Amino acid sequence: MQKLRIAVTMGDPAGIGPEITAKLFLLPEIYKNASVTVIGDLTTMIDTQRRVSNKLSIRPVTSFNEKMTKGVINLFDMKLIKYGEVPLGVETKKGGKAQYHYVKKAIESALKGEVDAIVTAPINKHALHMAGIMYPGHTEILAKETGVKNFGMMLMCPQLKVMLVTTHTSLKSVSGLLTVKKVLEKIELAHTAMKDDFGIKAPRIAVLGLNPHSGEAGAFGDEEIKIITPAIKAAQKKGINAQGPYPPDTIFGKLIHKQSHDIAVCMYHDQGLIPLKLIGFESGVNVTLGLPIVRTSPDHGTAYDIAGTNIASVESMLTAFKTAVVIAQNRMKNR
Known part of the structure; x- marks a missing residue:
């Protein structure tokens, strides 16, 4: 080659x-x-x-x-x-x-x-x-x-891949930024990347809810009903194997330990990054x-506090x- x-x-x-x-x-x-x-x-x-x-x-x-x-x-x-x-x-x-x-x-x-x-x-x-x-x-x-115009941030480590719908924004602004179109675009980006960039012929995509228990049928918020579920259905009509919305507090165990899906589409930054950095802090990678x-x-910052000390790990790089x-x-x- x-x-x-x-x-x-x-x-x-x-x-x-x-x-x-x-x-x-x-x-x-x-x-x-x-x-x-x-x-x-x-x-x-x-x-x-x-x-x-x-x-x-x-x-x-x-x-x-x-x-x-x-x-x-x-x-x-x-x-x-x-x-x-x-x-x-x-x-x-x-x-x-x-x-x-x-x-x-x-x-x-x-x-x-x-x-x-x-x-x-x-x-x-x-x-x-x-x-x-x-x-x-x-x-x-x-x-x-x-x-x-249509781009996205995917973070990954050997055990997990996550795609973010919203990135560097305040938590209180996330709900207002979510639309059916935006969630669908990220699902499509994730699907294409799994096929073309990682060679997965039939990607399985887990789409997460925004609210606790994925809203509990609207009891804790209706973003799942009005935005996330319609986006999943639209993706399915295009032949994409997208499933959900899954409760964020339970799906990561299945993703990490049972490889239930190839990638998770997460609604906001910390929803995806906390589990990923918990299991792969030194091996995390950012893919655009x-x-x-x-x-x-590499999925870490400039680390000014250790610059010049020669102790920085090269693993993520x-x-x-x-x-x-x-x-x-x-x-x-x-x-």
Whole structure:
């Protein structure tokens, strides 16, 4: 099979992104199926490489087709940061601007067909905003730059996959944001991803209720009756095996321990993320669905409190990398 070309953005230069990016190159798994290029800044990566391991070195490159050598980090240097400009563990305007441009370069390269997938190290939302870049996070940047309107955030670990209908919003606003159309769109995105990206021929989709006991026939809320059930029925009419709405307090045991379904469509952020992070905190992966490109990311933040200490776990980053490989390979098969 042809080797994939994967771009890894180093994330917020003040966080643990550069560290977990460098640590990837100490792992034999990344050399098997892909040619990997880091998009970031040489000044930051040299500092990081020295802290992480004396078995690593850096080779500046100008394309994504360079041959890989074990222990050598191929780096596409964006030249955005001078030495000492972005201190570790501190939100800065300079760091916010740089992390945005790493992602933008990766997206542009994927859209041009120069890379087959992108893996993004964590960014800091407040640093983005300090730089005047007013996105809530990676997902919205990706959607804007690829021109996609219908997109979604899927989080996964080896035992569980969850799709979120609403994401970064207050709990009190969730009910007002739910519509039949929106729930149906997320069910469809989940169905397509399971088939095309993960090779599941007949995906089983669990759709969760919003309220305790899924509303108890309207006793605790009517969103299940008015919104969620009609969306499930509409999906079923399209040939999608969507079932529910399931009470959120009971379905996760069946999903995790009995593999009752392939993915859960959750109504709000913490409904899906609490169980997922409980069982897979260090192996969680964020996958953006609905894009014309492949994008994965570790499911954790910039961890300013441990930046520069060399104790950050690379597990989630490695799982994100492996997931990007799987998705890219499956999409190539389906072309």
